[in-house]
Amino acid sequence: MPRRRDLPPPPPPADMRAWLDESAVRADRARFLDDLGRRSLGLGRLLLLWAVAAVFALGWSFVGMALMSFETPGDPFAYVFGLIFALLGAGVLVPAGFWFARGAERDRLVRGLLCAWAESDRDPAADARVRAPGRSLTWLLASFAVGAFGLYVTFGSAASARPGVTTYGEVTYYMGLGMILWITGLLGLGKAGAHYRWAVRAFRGGPTAR
Secondary structure, eight states: OOOOSOOOOOOOHHHHHSSSOHHHHHHHHHHHHHHHHHHHSHHHHHHHHHHHHHHHHHHHHHHHHHHHHSSSSTHHHHHHEEEEEEEEHHHHHHHHHHHEEEEEEEEEHHHHHHOOOOOOOOHHHHHHHHHHHHHHHHEEEEEEHHHHHHHHHHHHHHHHHHTSSSOOHHHHHHHHHHHHHHHHHHHHHHHHHHHHHHHHTEEEEEEOOO
């Protein structure tokens, strides 16, 4: 479970707000919403998503080299190198999977706090910053470019394969690499779209989508 101690606290219950300084609570809300918004959709989160994808790509590269080594006929050393590459691939992909799961759980915590603070009050100036249309657009365009390139790599490698020239290991490697890029772009597009849809509902008085 990701540590929560470095995240902002949840908003105070409604029955306690009568005993608190309203201006201080509103200032805390604006500050925490800004912090949570950057944690959810900031440039750092986009770069972190790409870093996780790069680690998956590295692990898959080892797997691809293992597959191509196993396809080398009559070379016993190729099988040894294939096993080594396969172990290296597993050693990279398994921690990357845990890293991705940890990041997804942290995103869930940040999203929950963001929704809770957004529902606690209304402040047009602070709410406008949380909508962050510029950050959403950045995520949208960057993720679309990554996803489109991933689709090009996936289908281009399959279409350009030639029997007797291109090995199955090469096709599998390039298709898998393209799929990693495509899924990364799809995750970014989904995150940008979900944030925009949530912001429209949350700050127009409608129900907040969790």
